[in-house]
Amino acid sequence: MYKYKKVKNGNLASWNDRYILSLDNHVEIVEALADFCRKKNILAGNILGIGAVSEATFRFLDPATLKYVDKTFTEQMEITNLTGNISEKDGEPYLHIHLTCSRRDYTCIGGHLLSARINGACELLVDDFSMTDVGRVKDSETGLNLYDFGDGMGLLSRFTKK
Numbered sequence: 001m002y003k004y005k006k007v008k009n010g011n012l013a014s015w016n017d018r019y020i021l022s023l024d025n026h027v028e029i030v031e032a033l034a035d036f037c038r039k040k041n042i043l044a045g046n047i048l049g050i051g052a053v054s055e056a057t058f059r060f061l062d063p064a065t066l067k068y069v070d071k072t073f074t075e076q077m078e079i080t081n082l083t084g085n086i087s088e089k090d091g092e093p094y095l096h097i098h099l100t101c102s103r104r105d106y107t108c109i110g111g112h113l114l115s116a117r118i119n120g121a122c123e124l125l126v127d128d129f130s131m132t133d134v135g136r137v138k139d140s141e142t143g144l145n146l147y148d149f150g151d152g153m154g155l156l157s158r159f160t161k162k
């Protein structure tokens with residue numbers, strides 16, 4: 001599904017780990033990233049990437065109705081930017097990813113990413129800040145799963161799992 005390599009962080013005092021990933025052609029990006037985070041037990045972090053896709057599905061949350069509107073674009077596009085973060089929900093990695101893609105005519109579309117299939121390549125940088133407690137809690141006003149920075153107790157689970 002992917003190849004990866006751990007990168008030495010420049011700051012020796014840092015507890016963070018950094019990985020570079022190359023996803024295999026035709027895999028679904030969110031699924032591959034979730035698999036990687038589960039295997040590496042990354043429960044807080046940051047994601048950056050570029051690549052190319054043949055299909056992408058975005059989700060728009062209408063703030064007036066709190067209803068989701070999903071839309072799929074099936075065409076060859078370049079990923080001009082993939083930006084995301086990793087937190088923890090119910091003990092599992094929770095990915096929040098936004099994607100911007102450029103089309104054949106060089107216009108861009110983008111939004112909150114639900115899924116995207118690689119057609120070409122996808123190269124990513126994943127920073128693991130799992131020494132930090134970053135959870136999610138449902139916010140009734142916005143309908144969003146917002147950050148919950150917790151009380152630090154969640155850190156215990158980092159050492160007792162895997």
Ligand code: FE
Nearest residue numbers: 096097098112
């Ligand atoms: Fe979003």
